Amino acid sequence: xxxxxxxxxxxxxxxxxxxxxxxxxxxxxxxxxxxxxxxxxxxxxxxxxxxxxxxxxxxxxxxxxxxxxxxxxxxxxxxxxxxxxxxxxxxxxxxxxxxxxxxxxxxxxxxxxxx
Amino acid sequence: xxxxxxxxxxxxxxxxxxxxxxxxxxxxxxxxxxxxxxxxxxxxxxxxxxxxxxxxxxxxxxxxxxxxxxxxxxxxxxxxxxxxxxxxxxxxxxxxxxxxxxxxxxxxxx
Numbered sequence: 001x002x003x004x005x006x007x008x009x010x011x012x013x014x015x016x017x018x019x020x021x022x023x024x025x026x027x028x029x030x031x032x033x034x035x036x037x038x039x040x041x042x043x044x045x046x047x048x049x050x051x052x053x054x055x056x057x058x059x060x061x062x063x064x065x066x067x068x069x070x071x072x073x074x075x076x077x078x079x080x081x082x083x084x085x086x087x088x089x090x091x092x093x094x095x096x097x098x099x100x101x102x103x104x105x106x107x108x109x110x111x112x113x114x115x
Numbered sequence: 116x117x118x119x120x121x122x123x124x125x126x127x128x129x130x131x132x133x134x135x136x137x138x139x140x141x142x143x144x145x146x147x148x149x150x151x152x153x154x155x156x157x158x159x160x161x162x163x164x165x166x167x168x169x170x171x172x173x174x175x176x177x178x179x180x181x182x183x184x185x186x187x188x189x190x191x192x193x194x195x196x197x198x199x200x201x202x203x204x205x206x207x208x209x210x211x212x213x214x215x216x217x218x219x220x221x222x223x224x225x
Contacts, residue, residue: 033212033213035213037216042218043203043218043219043221044216044217044218044219045158045205045207045216045219046216047213047214047215050212050213052212091157091158095212095213095214102160102163102171103148103158103160103207103214105157105158106157107156107157108155108156108157
């Protein structure tokens with residue numbers, strides 16, 4: 001079975017500081033993808049960053065970066081220079097099985113950025 | 116701006132009504148998905164269409180009926196719903212890697 005675990009239900013950070021959201025996963029697949037999605041109160045699920053399992057290099061998108069530890073099955077998200085607009089629910093997700101594959105979501109971490 | 120458009124944004128329907136949710140994408144992705152999301156929970160997969168054919172049905176009750184008329188459109192037909200079906204319904208379109216989501220339809224069944 002494929003599982004995704006986010007152990008931090010809620011987190012808060014001061015504006016301009018750095019925060020790290022944790023995610024662990026379990027899969028027996030060798031070819032899979034990992035994602036972080038952001039869902040603000042406007043409710044649209046927005047892709048933040050993705051990581052291909054076969055790539056050793058950690059993905060980076062502007063202020064967002066991941067720490068991908070394949071052996072440990074860990075995939076954390078670091079947000080640098082936090083902004084008020086980063087306030088949202090963050091979901092870690094795992095995908096396998098090509099375009100027909102399901103996205104397995106973690107339960108989410110609610111991040112609040114405080115001024 | 117989203118490249119996956121869902122209509123309507125909000126829908127209130129009675130338990131005897133028939134309504135449809137619509138999803139449209141013009142990104143050329145050949146896989147399209149319906150997810151159901153309850154408050155403070157992650158999305159749960161309902162259906163997957165691949166090349167306009169239903170490939171996954173996650174044991175969804177028959178009161179939900181999906182339809183994929185062409186590669187750009189995905190519908191979800193609703194009939195005889197229950198109050199517990201009230202949720203956010205998300206459509207997504209994807210390829211081998213990421214899936215792109217629409218803004219969702221907030222459905223309330225009264």
